[in-house]
Amino acid sequence: MTIRPATEADWPAIWPFWQEIVEAGETYAYPLGATSDQASGWWFDGSHVVVLTDADGAVLGSAKMGANRPGRGAHVGTASFMVDAAARGRGVGRRMGEYAVQWHRDQGFAGIQFNAVVETNTAAVALWQDLGFEIIGTVPRSFDSTTHGRVGLHVMYLDLS
Template sequence: MTVQIREATDEDWPAIWPFFHEIVVARETYTYDPHLTEDAARELWMSPSSSPLRRTTVAVDADGTVLGSANMYPNRPGPGAHVSSGSFMVDARARGKGVGRLLCADMIEWSTRSGFRLIQFNAVVETNKSAVHLWQALGFRIAGTVPGAFDHPTLGYVGLHVMYRPLP
């Protein structure tokens, strides 16, 4: 499968929303409110293009079908603004095909190019083994785990990892 990563446009949102909503409502991997409205989700996910240190991307196949999306931004303002962060969502039909890896590799390159010193993921659900494995394969380390910080729908309270990756 040929996959291209490009900047997301407003026209991409109708393709992002169905898998965004499915992932959030499942309550297995994201701390977002499962009752988030589509308008609120769009505002949360789609970074304003006027801000050079915020970015939303999509992964598309050769036909232009949106397979996944990522957004990236400074983790904190002020003295923490040298650390980037991001979120990634892949349509269920495209999982296991390297889309998440491509989205994250693009985010690492963007963070480096934008002058960030490291990347920090604040809330990686410890039971999301595929994400934890992928982030570790891409050079991320677990700084610590907050026990019981995530209420999983079937496993109960599980931990959230804080993960980080230094940049060159």
């Protein structure tokens, strides 16, 4: 598996799993029914965007990362991750998570803050905790899960100092 910077030419490979994940209504608060153009604009928003590919060059997942806030908050990073359902359980999320942590370190960020990890997304919560992130708070009933109804969003943090 290889992680490389994504380009707009990768979007046709990202879009199907981006759409599937968002429309499932379990992990992201992007608006339902987004067009490919809208979604591409949200994903390629000036952040550092990468894809993870297999040996044949097929895109298995994508991540975007950068400053969590502008200006005086720009020393803390953030990231978002999406993995194609067909590639889950193969370490794609972990590889991209490890990449994101190292990328933030290399860029001089003081920490990484995930603003909204859905508490029922137990695989993601466990992965981030395994990579050293802590749950520093939970906003109750702030995500409307298709399956579970209103559930909490964890704020998770990794100190890079």
